[in-house]
Amino acid sequence: MKVTIAYIEEPPFGWTEPDSTPTGADIDLADAVLRAIGVARIEHHPTSFSELLPGVEAGRWDMNVPLFVTRERPNMVAFSVPVWGIADGFLVRTGNPKALDSYVSLAKRADARLGIIAGQVQHDSAKASGVSEDQIVVFEHQADAVEAVLSGAVDAYASTALGNRIIANRIGGSMLEAIEHEPGTNGKQQKPPLGAFSFNRSNSDLIQAVNKALRSYLGSPDHRARMAEFGLTNNEIDPALAGRVQDGRRPGLVLNRAWM
Incomplete structure (x- = not known):
């Protein structure tokens, strides 16, 4: 099974190395989660920010790297659970x-x-x-x-x-x-806004599989260590975990081929 994910040139979240290899915190997280649900082939599609939502909505690719979840954007796409919160x-x-x-x-x-x-x-x-x-x-x-x-x-x-x-x-x-920006200096924004992967709204199987893997993996020692390599700290990770229902298990990715 192949999944194509679109990204933009925006370090540390995503960028293209001189040898044309895509890398970055969001790309690393996507690759880890997609491998965990049994995706054998991952393709990365560089694009501009303005094309991310229209592109996945039109089915030109399967998912986008995380972007902020706003009140209007869920009218176009489906979002995963949050993966970071950044001011x-x-x-x-x-x-x-x-x-x-x-x-x-x-x-x-x-x-x-x-x-x-x-x-x-x-x-x-x-x-x-x-x-x-x-x-x-x-x-x-x-x-x-x-x-x-x-x-x-x-x-x-x-x-x-x-x-x-x-x-x-x-x-x-x-x-x-x-x-x-100091908290409270920009109008009503008190907490860092949350970011999440986005998908075509009809792609429910992929959305559910990615969410299951994210709930297992986010906040795990491996996740935190891998994100730290790109400069993301607990300050960016923990806001996405706030309010998450815990099931008592230690977070960590487990291979899940149910989506296949």
Whole structure:
């Protein structure tokens, strides 16, 4: 059985190595879970963020790497159980010249410009906190938004705090700095939003099998160790486990071929 999973270039969640091999925290998690349910062949399909939901909804591939679960998105696709919870943050030039530490702080600076990837939840979060459309510059790819910060075309790039931290570390502290938004500084957002895999709504067998494997595996020592290799810590993992019904068993993947 083959499953095709779409991903985007967004370290540490997913990216393509120079030898064309896909890697990243979300890809690693997907591979572990799909192997556990008996998938013999996994294909990875690079795409843009704006194509993730329309693509899986149209059946061009079987599932997407995790993205934030919003109120509107379940009208298009079916989501798995949550796999991480991550707050927003900014990527700015080192020294943070305009002292931007939240959407609210940026909204107060009429001369500040914010870079956002088309279709991502940060657009709505920024607007809900008072950032005007005139202050927002939309990009199709993360690399273009990062370059805009470096060149000064925008003052901040809004994404996950974790992802921005990874980018800043890779590029070097002499050029870019990751700024985490303090809890409670962005309007009503108090808890980190949750992310999950998404599927075509008619693909119930795959959804159920993936969910069963995720419930067994998430939070296990192996899961935490593998995610730590990509920079994900308990701070990102534990919010997805909150409220999960425990059955008393120790988490861990068990091969389950029921889906086959």
